[in-house]
Amino acid sequence: MQMQDAAQAACVSHSFLRSWRCYPKLILSIDSLRIKEDASRKDETRTEFISRVDQILQNHSGMGVKMFSLHTYPCSDLHPSFVDRWLQTAITPGIEKFELSMFGWHGIKYNFPCSVLSSEQRSSIQSFRLAVCSFHSAPQVGCMSSLTNLRLHYVHVTGEELYGFLSNSCALKQIYLSNCEDIICLKIPYLLKHLNILDVFGCLKLEMIECNAQSSSFMQGTQ
Template structure:
C-alpha cells in the first residue's frame, strides 16, 4: 500500500516537473522570438501593461521603448490620487516627474509613434517640460497627436497662461524627415501662433492631416491659409476658440472635408467651399453663413445664441446656406412672443425629412403670435416627415382657452408628408395651444401628435411646476374628435 502511494506521488511529481519545464520552455521560446514579432505583440498591450514588461529582463526593457503609443493622462500617471480638487499642486508635480521619467527612457528610441497623448491641466509656466514631450513626438514622427491642457473647472481660463504649441515642428520642411507625418491633431487650451510659420507655399505643411480638433485655442495669424494647405483634411472642429481674424473665409475648395464643427468662436462670418461636406455643426450669433453647394449634406445642427429672436434668420438665411440637408436638421434658437405673424418668402429645405427645433420662448405671456408663427416653418420643408419641437418658456405662463381665429381656421395650403409631431415643454400657454391647432389643421397625413408637458430643452434651471397645468390645458382645449385621422397622445 505504501509503495502504491509512493508510486502515485512520484508520478504526480513527475507530471508537475514536466509541466514546469513546458512552461519554462514556452516562456523561453517567447523570449527568443524575433524583435519585430515581439514588437507586434507589445503593440497589442495597453501603455501601462507595456511599461510593466520592462521589469521582465533587459531585453524587454529595451524592447518596450518601441511601444507605438505614448499616453500621459492623469488617470494613467496618478491613478486614484488624481481626484478632482485633491492636492492639485502635488498632483501636477507628480505627473510631470513621472512623465519626464518615461520620456527620458523613450528618447533614445528611434521608433515611430502612432499615437502621442498628453491630457492634464498644465500652463505656460510648465513649458520646459511640455516642450520636451512635444519634441519627442516630433522626433518620433507621431501620426496622432493629442495635447489637451484644459483646466478642470474653469470655463476658458486665462489666455496668458496658455502653452504656446510649436506647430512649426510638424510643418513640412521643419519636420524631422522633411515631410509632415501628422494625420490627426487635437489641441486643447493652448495658443497657436501661425505667424511663426513660413509663408504659404514655401513648404508643404500639414499635407496629410485628416483630422484637426481645436478646443479653447487662442489663434494668432491666418487660420485660413493653414487650412488651405491641408489637402487631405476630412474633419475640422473649432470649439470655444479665439481667432485673431473674426471672419473664417476660405476661398479654395476643401475637397475632402466631410465634417465641420464651429461652436462658440464669436465669428462675424463663415464662408467656405466643401462640396463633399456631409455633417455640419454651428453655434454662433446670427452671422453670414456661406457653405457653397454641399449637395451631400445629410445632417446639420445650428444654434443661434441668445437672446435675439432667431426666427427670421432661420426662415431666410438658413435655407440658402443649407438647401441640401436631407436627413436631419437641428435648430436651436430663441423667439419673442410679441413678434408679428409674418414670414418672408424665399428658399426652402427641399430634401429635409426630420426637423428638430429647440426653442426658448420669451416675451409677454399674453402674446401668442410669436409662437404661432413656428407653424409657418412647415412651408419651408415640403417633404418633412417628422417634427420635434422642444420648448422652454422663460416667463410665468398665461393661460387662456380663447384661441385666435387664425389658429383654428382652415389652412389654404396643406402639408402632405408630415406624419409625426412631438412637442415637449408644453405648459399650455395660449401660443402653444394655437400652435398645436395650426399644425393639426395644416397636415393631411399626420398619424400622431405627442404632447409632453415635461421639458427636454437643456437648461441648468429645470422647473417642472407648470407641467401639470400644461397637461390639463391640452386635454381641455384640443378636441381629439375634431381630428379623427390623428392619434393625439397627451403624456
C-alpha cells in the same frame, strides 16, 4: 515603509517605466500614469506628473511613435518649458495622431511651438487636436499633406492664422472648432476638395463663414 516593501515598490516602478519604452501609442495623463487625483495635494500631483512624464520620454526609444496624447489635467500652470521638451522628444517621424490638451485656472497661457513640426513629422500626421492653448504660429507650420482631421477646442487662433494653416492642409476631411473666440471670419480655402464636415460651435465672435471648398459632399456647421 519596510525595506522589502520599498524594494518591491521600486521594482514595480522600474518595470512600469520600461513598459513604455517601445510603445507606439504614448497616452500621458494622470489616469494612464496611475496617479491618484487629490485636491489636497495639487503641488505633489503636479510634481509626480512631471517626474513620470520626464522618465517615460527619457526612457522611450524615440522610434515608432504613431500616437502621442498629452492631457495635463489637473496639473495647472505647468511651465511651458516642460511641455516644449516633451513635444520635442515625442513628435518623431512617422507619427500619425497628435493630441495636446492643456489645463490651467488662469486662462490660456501655453503657445504651441510649431517648430516641433519639421517636414518629416508633419508629413505623416493624419489627426491633429489642440485644446486650451494658443496656435498663433499656425501659418508657419508648412504642408500637412496627410492631415485629414483637425480639432481645435478653446484655442487662441485668428481667422487669418487658421486660413494659412488650412491652405497647407489640402487632404482635410473634417474640421471641428469649438470655443475659439478669436475667430471673426472663418474662410475655408478652395483647395480643400475632400472636406465633408465643418463643425463650428461656441465661437462667440464669429460673424461670417466663407466656404470656397471644392467638395461636393455634405457639409455641416453649427454655431
